[in-house]
Amino acid sequence: MYFNSENELIIKAKEARGKTFKEIDKFNRLSKKGATGALGNIIEESFFGYEVNSKAEADFSNLGVELKVTPFKQNKNKTLSAKERLVLNIINYMDEVHNDFWSSSFWKKNEKLLLMFYEWKPEIDRGDYKIIETILFTFPEEDLEIIKKDWEFIVNKIRAGEAHNLSEGDTQYLGACTKGANKNSLRAQPYSDELAMQRAYSLKQSYMTTLVRQVISNEKLVQFASADELKEKTLEQLLKERFEPYTGMTMMEMANKLNIKINPKNRAVVANLISALLGVKGTKLDNIAEFAKANIQFKTVRLKQNGKPKESMSFVNIDFNEILEETWEDSFIRNYFLETQILFVVFQFDEEDILRFKGIKLWHMPLQTIENEVFNYWSEIRKVLKDGVVLTKTSKGVENNFPKSNFNGVLHVRPKGADANDKVQLPDGQWITKQCYWLNASYIAEIVSSLEV
Template identity: 75%
Template sequence: MEYKSIEELEIKAQQARGLTFREIDKKGRLLKKGATGALGNIIEESYFEYEINSKAEADFAELGVELKVTPFKQNKDKSLSAKERLVLNIINYIEEVNYTFETSSFWKKNQKMLLMFYEWKKELERGEYKIIEAILYEFPEEDLIIIKKDWEFIADKIRQGKAHLLSEGDTLYLGACTKGANKNSLRKQPFSDELAMQRAFSLKSSYMTSIVREYISKETLTYFSSKNELKEKTIEQLLKEKFAPYIGMTFYEVADQLQVKINPSNRSSVANLISALLGVKGTKLDKVAEFAKANIQFKTVRLQQNGRPQQSMSFKNIDFHEILEEEWEDSYIRNYFLEMQLLFVVFQFDKENILRFKGIKLWHMPMETIEVELFNYWTEIRRVLNEGVVLTKTKKGIENNFPKTNHNGVLHVRPKGADGNDKIQLPDGQWITKQCYWLNAGYVAEIVKE
């Protein structure tokens, strides 16, 4: 069926709000368990009544609109977020290098998207998922500037014969995600004999979360940079310019300059300081557009006089049941570091032992580190869990046999609970103090020393 106008298409899409996939499915696709892309196919053939295809052009070619069916979820704190990245079209390494952004396969297919959001709930069968919202989405000009730079970075890496080294962490909004059944899904690339993993253009889950919160939660984001600034400089360059005038100052001197009341023991004080420094005083960092869409998270680092952090850097508490159930490609730790950009805000004690602002570092974990050190560590944790966690009473307390800081020099697992009674149950039934991933202090020192 052809639609005469975008407005007509939008009206049709919005009429699906409140319907479950079971109510929409006319072809029995829900009966095929585990069928990849089944929910999107149901919308295509049963709701919009067109044949499933893999054409290079947009789904509604006459209108230049691509259809995407994508899930969101409600978090424990009641906020909404995208459940996953939005996978777009496969990257043809041989052809993509011959295009400009405006003639690229990505832009031809995805410049206008009809996004149909359904709410994913763990306890429901997929046929019971409901369509919640349908919107025609066009990239805001500020975002498009960054997306174009992301595409150019990906294309340039292919031109350098480095398609096999592409990583989602390389870019901010538009990623190059792996797309294939397994690690044997390989493709030729034009300027190297080395085969590269098949990849597709994708909008990162953080970018999709920003869309969910804007259109479903009705939240507003604030940009700290202007369109002209984004055209001329990278996000990292703009951040460094914003922070540069405060290098050498103490925490309190920076606060005085920005007229911000702070409590150094309160983590939110640093966040308030950063938002004031960016010129969006009073805005939470997760409401700053560039931070939210690129999944930029800040970490304060306090260096001793010798340049080593006072302590290792903690992240999320570990769900040991989840580790045993997940595959590496979909594991929490892999995707956490794969998609996240860390903004290190670095302070260092001077010779008089006064803590002064040293600078910032925008960083993402290299792909090789993720696929080697993180993978090996994740595998070792699974081995310990499967063979049985050994808890030993020592003078320091109860110790376990999870790999320690010297395992790979990158990260380790150790307790992070409110106190010794803040515990979690292991898959074998034992109770243990809540454990957390920590980046080793020495590894953090190497990252921020530049």
């Protein structure tokens, strides 16, 4: 099919709403089990009537529009989320380093996206997945400023001979995700002899989740930074600029300057301070556009007078059955640290034992740490689960034989339940207090050590 205008294209695309892939499929692609990209191919061949291809230009080249078919899912709490990142075009390390953003393969291919959203449900056959909505998407001005900086970071890393050290955590909205079945998917890079994993540009899962919620659920987000600000400074620079005037203040002093009322004992006190000083008072941090799209999660750190954290830092509870079933590449913990940025909001007790704001640090775990220390810890947990978890009663409670905090100096597992009776069942049938990943206090101290006293 040939479309003379974007309006013609979108009218045709909207005809797919409410249809299942089974209804659309004319070439029996659904019979090929596990075929990569099969659902997208069905839309290309059976709905729009063009051959599947891997051209450098956009799918509807005369309009400069690229077609993407992408899934979303409903979470246990009834909210919607993108099921995965949106993988775009392969990064040609050899060619891309000679382009600027406007002549890049990313921009030529993905300036305008025809997004067709379908709902993924684990209990039904993929042929019964249904197209729910379709939109012609162009990047908002504020997003484009961040995406341009993301692209520059990725390409500058390739220019520095560091393509093998690229990580999705390096950037905010536009990622460089691995594209290949395994570590044999290696490619040459122009300024280093070291082979690098094949990667593709991608819109991060968190970015796609915000789109899903805006398009399907009609949710609204609040932007704290303007496009003009983002042209001049990075997101991290803007965050530091907003927080800096409050350095050295107590929480109450910060609240008074911001003209808000707080209860320092309230668990939401720091979140309330953050939204107020960012100029979006009362907004939940999940509804701040830059936080939601970049998957920035904040963590409060309280340092003792000697600069050491008062405690280790917890994350989500562990699903031990999931650990046994998942591969490392698809593991929860690997993808969590690959895709998540953490905004450390740091307070420190002064000589009079008064807690004062020290500063912030926007951080993501280095790729080497993920692939070495975190991988080793994850492997050791699997080994313990396979060999059998040993639970030993002690005077302090019940101990287990999962690796301790001294295993690699980065993270460990320990209980995080409402109480000793808040338990989950292990794969071997035993019951154990809910466990959680914790970053070691000493590791957190290293991360925030660059903050000035």
